Amino acid sequence: MFKLLGWRVAQAAFVVLAVGLLTWFLVQSLPGDMAWRIASGRYGYDRVDASAVARVQQELSDSLQQGSALLHWLFDLMQFNFGRSLVSGEPVMDELRWQLSQTLALAGSSLFLTILFTLPLGIWAGCHANGKLDRALFWLSALLKSVPHFALGMLLIVLLALQLDWLPSAGHGELRHFMLPSLTLALSLTAVGVRVVREATYQVVSSGYYRWGAQKGLAPATLLRRHGLRNLASPVLTWFGMQFVWLVEGVVVVETLFAWPGIGHALVHAIFARDVPVIQASAMTLGLLFVLLNMLVDAGCHLLDPRGARA
Template structure:
């Protein structure tokens, strides 16, 4: 198992380096000059050139990349062009709100989708199974921004049960978390149903029933653990989708998270902040999937380490 983990760590490092290169290059091919965006329309060419020199964007691209790598290894992503504060500190200040939203959405996904998928598999062909199929179709088809607006209209404008935007208590978290989790619940519940259907057809499940075990013991003690293996993998992959979807959700609900910061920083060509955000997001995604891979082999010992 140690060799398996080491191999996955090396693969994760390669992926993370690819994200670093991507985050550097993608901003350099976008039209626009950060020096021009920082100055007024009345700025002279000399003033623009001085700002470009102070930002280091007048250097050759390979020099900028080497400086960028040095900054990453030292934990220094530079200073935000807009706020003149350390980019890493700025991003880390906004991340807790995004993680709070993503964690709430992930919790809703697990609590709702796993039991729903398992029950739909056990009651195959029933109204619960039909309901799940319809919900899965709708949940993965509806755009996040449209669902968020509809929830605001229903629960905030008409019923006045929940606030429309902002961050505060639990009531502020409900609508954004449900909006972000809707598509994930639909996907994970469908996968849980398929996995559970495959497991309950296995010989050891029939043997457990033949031994006189109750249906609850068979499902919870024997079927559920094996059915969860592919679900855990999917949940790990959905971490990236949750962080990506949080950008739209935060915009709709005015949630003060890193998604709003990223959108504004891209518009302002604030290289240090965007690069810090991309690298940190990639790090979270890579580490999460590494943990999921380890959990997967614990849940299913049949997975080869070779």
């Protein structure tokens, strides 16, 4: 366990350094006038003139004259100091905390809906394999899995926001603003999650010890509670944990579609505006989250797996 923890800590340090260096070099090599893009993001495209671009160019040259830009950035990185946004002028960490909280809130609500849909349907289908519900869920899952997130999101916007006027198509701050983006992510995950839980449940109910418990006369609900759920926990937790990692890492499209003020949405805008500090801070935060969440999933599986508990 401690060996695994040490490996994950080393992996996190490597991810921070690698992602930071990669984003720094990629931003520097992007085509176009960086000063013009920063000025456009700061003042607006219709207000950019030669003097505004010249001011930004002077700011960039002043920062480079402070020493090697790369070495200066590495020194700040060790102190978790990402500086100020080149567009807004606000401290990057202040903006990042807000954006990260919004991304985690969206990912958490999406995962909650996924669990709400997936566990009862998957367990029921696994306990009644090849039944009508199992076959219906198979075809419905295949259909939902084949639809891209942006297409599913657009369909939900047209149906629930424009046609029925039940939910807002964009915005944040209220519970109803969570519904459309969370539902978009949850439906896509449920399409796969139902099959994962169904297969895990089917493996458990088909095992010898489970059938032996049934022959002893235990009620199906008691049998599932005593002998099924613990053996389901490890594969199901692994899948849900990995999906939460994916939700945090992969919400860029959904956040952009629904104008959700998360870290993915901010990263896209920062790339267009050449806001280097925001790009670096966002990319490294996502990389660290990936390592941290994977570490938590590994620890949870180690504790819940009966074979791991006996080892």
